Amino acid sequence: MFRPVLSKLFLGLLMGVTLASEPASAEVNDAALMSARPAKLLSEYGLFSDAAHQAPAEGVLPYTLINPLFTDYAHKFRFVYVPKGRKARYDNTEVMRFPVGTVLVKTFAYPADFRVPEENIQIIETRLLIHQERGWNAWAYVWDDAQGDAVLKVAGKTLPVSWIDEAGAEQSTNYVVPNKNQCKGCHTFDKAFTPIGPKARNLNRDFKYASGSANQLDHWASLGLLQGAPASAEAPKAPDVTDAGASLDGRARAYLDINCAHCHRLEGPASTSGLFLTAGEDNKTTWGYKKRPVAAGRGSGGLAYDIMPGEPDNSILVYRLNSVDPGVMMPEVGRTIVHDEGVALLKEWIASIE
Amino acid sequence: MKKRLLALCATFFVAFSVPAFAQGTVISIEPGDGVQEALQEALILAEPGSVIELAAGRYDFTGPLSLDIANITVRGAGMNETVLSFTNQTTGSEGLLITAGGARIESLAVEDTPGDGIKAKGVDTVTFKDVRVEWTRGPHAENGAYGLYPVESKNVLIDGCVVKGASDAGIYVGQSQQIIVRNSRAELNVAGIEIENSYFADVYDNVATHNTGGILVFDLPNLPQMGGHSVKVFRNTVVANDTPNFAPPGNVVATVPMGTGIMIMANREVEVFENDLSDNASTNILLVAYPRDYNDPTYNPLPRAVYVHDNKHGRAGFAPDKAVKDIIAPITGLPVPQVVWDGAVDGFWSAFFGPDAEDAIYIREPMGTTFANLQMVKDMILPWGASPDFDIDDYDGSVPSREPVSLPQDQ
Structure with missing residues (x-):
């Protein structure tokens, strides 16, 4: 379930689009995107030529990440739109410096059966991160049952979802669409609203474009969408957390990096904890090694340290990732069920730490 | 959602009666179905400076609420009239x-959150006035950690509030600066009021009773803001803190002995005066170093420049708990004195001759107050150990009182 099936999924959808009888109008509505008032319907932005099949409009580029943030096993479709003539500036460590007018689009969906992920996909929500003159703004659009369009939800929503997992077992949960403030709960960097995912180390992988497979950083640069980027071979690259051939330490730190470090860093919402989980953090205590909890309350589970070397079951980190109790669980938002594979990875890692 | 509620949320009218927000609007919310969404939407869409009024009644929430608009007042009809219940909260x-x-939160109650009650993170100017946060089943390890929880904030005012049942601290101000906690009541928490890793805090005219520990002033290592200092704790009533410690182990408050009145750990420039302390079974006032191992070269684990004076002492130390029972009572005998300093100092010289004047511990309490300096460091240095110093007069002295904390929202 860890394995990204998105590119495959996307290709499947593209095929769906080519079969569709008439491509809808496919022009991005920049004025709607730059308006202080969000559009009521997702379709008003013109980001898709066929939204129900997640086929993007012209100029809206699909992308994927080496390691996705875990969101209740939802499958995700990601797109970036940069207005014609503008460029993002490359950053080696943090998120690309996207120009005003940029939109990052993320759609969350559940195939009815994860063993055939291209079929019977229920689209739940599409989140937009829009870079407006006054900074980034976030809106969530929840899809109607007919999958015709998605409606703005400012205050969030809880939706029952169910699927059959890759092992054939029935799964279900109450999926939580975040409200605007909860979006900010993770997307804050030095008090400013900021994207999380599109960092060089997480984008540096191939993607199957309609024109053929290419490295995303190279492709973005060749499209003129990104300036200042080194050749992808020179750019940092996170290990794939599912790649058993990569180092355990690298994978575990990459997992923490994408799932935790947007909050757990000095510039993030969990700065107060002093537990910083960016992949580059090299102070042992700071990344949790025998670090005592500060304001964990019952989140400590009665344990003394965030990471107790060699003892995953005596580590607060594992305890909190393994919980769905709102007073205990981490992350605080974005999941309602336990990410078993993630917990297994971290347990294996902590067991290996001396 | 009920039509009535939609109409209510949409009812924006100008309020001329609120001088602080003369140009703001008032948004009225009433309890009922869909109130989670209605209130959250109001909290997101309100114009800066607006007032959100919550009518009397009981509000049930299944998820968290959040406020990210500047200068918003959320006002109920009273801490017993407007009750926000989170008993059924499943997320957040x-x-x-x-x-x-x-932000100003006023005249309402938050009950039974699985996690913290109200948290304010990284804000400049926040006021809690006549707010109650309570876990209604009483002390329980499964209660949320903090009741009122401003952190990394500045200009924090907590006035006339009541917090009961927190499994860590009822009123907890962490990594903040310019703080007033006054006229509030902390009861049945592990720590009643806790000021941690913070600068410039005045804590006065509060009642802390039936907690494990009444009022704590702490500084912890490995945090973005350390070196807690400039804290005044005065005119508080700190009596009968007699609830067994129910904090989950691992947290630092889990080590607080039942019956600790006021505890100062690893801070500097702390003044403790004119408090009324009694029936605290471990001790009334405890001055100690951070007791655990740490690896943070910038951290100072000692209490320094502490001035304790003119407190009124009743019965104390008659049934010590945890470290006071295991380490202190064997040295001092029973009852444990009303004021205890562990005598942890920085280095050899200070162990024998006391800390430098600017770091000294001064005690000037009413005649008859019992005291012990445990001389822990001297005891470790000398092969034959050191006995405690019970002579309170050895610590006589005074430090000028710092100017009161002054907050922009409290003029």
Whole structure:
């Protein structure tokens, strides 16, 4: 379930689009995107030529990440739109410096059966991160049952979802669409609203474009969408957390990096904890090694340290990732069920730490 | 959602009666179905400076609330009249999260959150006035950690509030600066009021009773803001803190002995005066170093420049708990004195001759107050050990009182 099936999924959808009888109008509505008032319907932005099949409009580029943030096993479709003539500036460590007018689009969906992920996909929500003159703004659009369009939800929503997992077992949960403030709960960097995912180390992988497979950083640069980027071979690259051939330490730190470090860093919402989980953090205590909890309350589970070397079951980190109790669980938002594979990875890692 | 509620949320009318927000609007919310969405929507869409009024009644929430618009007042009809219940909360690690400055929360109650009650993170200017946060089943390890929880904030005012049942601290101000906690009541928490890793805090005219520990002033290592200093704790009533410690182990408050009145750990420039202390079974006032191992070269684990004076002492130390029972009572005998300093100092010289004047511990309490300096460091240095110093007069002296904390929202 860890394995990204998105590119495959996307290709499947593209095929769906080519079969569709008439491509809808496919022009991005920049004025709607730059308006202080969000559009009521997702379709008003013109980001898709066929939204129900997640086929993007012209100029809206699909992308994927080496390691996705875990969101209740939802499958995700990601797109970036940069207005014609503008460029993002490359950053080696943090998120690309996207120009005003940029939109990052993320759609969350559940195939009815994860063993055939291209079929019977229920689209739940599409989140937009829009870079407006006054900074980034976030809106969530929840899809109607007919999958015709998605409606703005400012205050969030809880939706029952169910699927059959890759092992054939029935799964279900109450999926939580975040409200605007909860979006900010993770997307804050030095008090400013900021994207999380599109960092060089997480984008540096191939993607199957309609024109053929290419490295995303190279492709973005060749499209003129990104300036200042080194050749992808020179750019940092996170290990794939599912790649058993990569180092355990690298994978575990990459997992923490994408799932935790947007909050757990000095510039993030969990700065107060002093537990910083960016992949580059090299102070042992700071990344949790025998670090005592500060304001964990019952989140400590009665344990003394965030990471107790060699003892995953005596580590607060594992305890909190393994919980769905709102007073205990981490992350605080974005999941309602336990990410078993993630917990297994971290347990294996902590067991290996001396 | 009920039509009535939609109409209510949409009812924006100008309020001429609120001088602080003369140009703001008032948004009225009433309890009922869909109130989670109605209130959250109001909290997101309100114009800066607006007042959100919550009518009397009981509000049930299944998820958290959050406020990220500047200068918003959320006002109920009274701490027993407007009750925000989170008994059925299934998501979110606090009841209400505030991330915008100028917030004022007033005259309402937050009950039974699985996590923290109300948290304010990284804000400039936040006021809690006549707010109650309570876990209604009483002390329980499964209660949320903090009741009122401003952190990394500045200009924090907590006035006339009541917090009961927190499994860590009822009123907890962490990594903040310019703080007033007054006229409030902390009861049945592990720590009643805790000021941690903070600068410039005045804690006065509060009642802390039936907690494990009444009022704590702490500084912890490995945090973005360390070196807690400039804290005044005065005119508080700190009596009968007699609830067994129910904090989950691992947290530092889990080590607080039952019956600790006021505890100062690893801070400098702390003044403790004119408090009324009695029936605290471990001790009334405890001055100690951070007791655990740490690896943070910038951290100072000692209490320094502490001035304790003119407190009124009743019965104390008659049934010590935890470290006071295991380490202190064997040295001092029973009852444990009303004021205890562990005598942990920085280095050899200080162990024998006392800390430098600017770091000294001064005690000037009413005649008859019992005291012990445990001389822990001297005891470790000397092969034959050191006995405690019970002579309170050895610590006589005074430090000028710092100017009161002055907050922009409290003029």
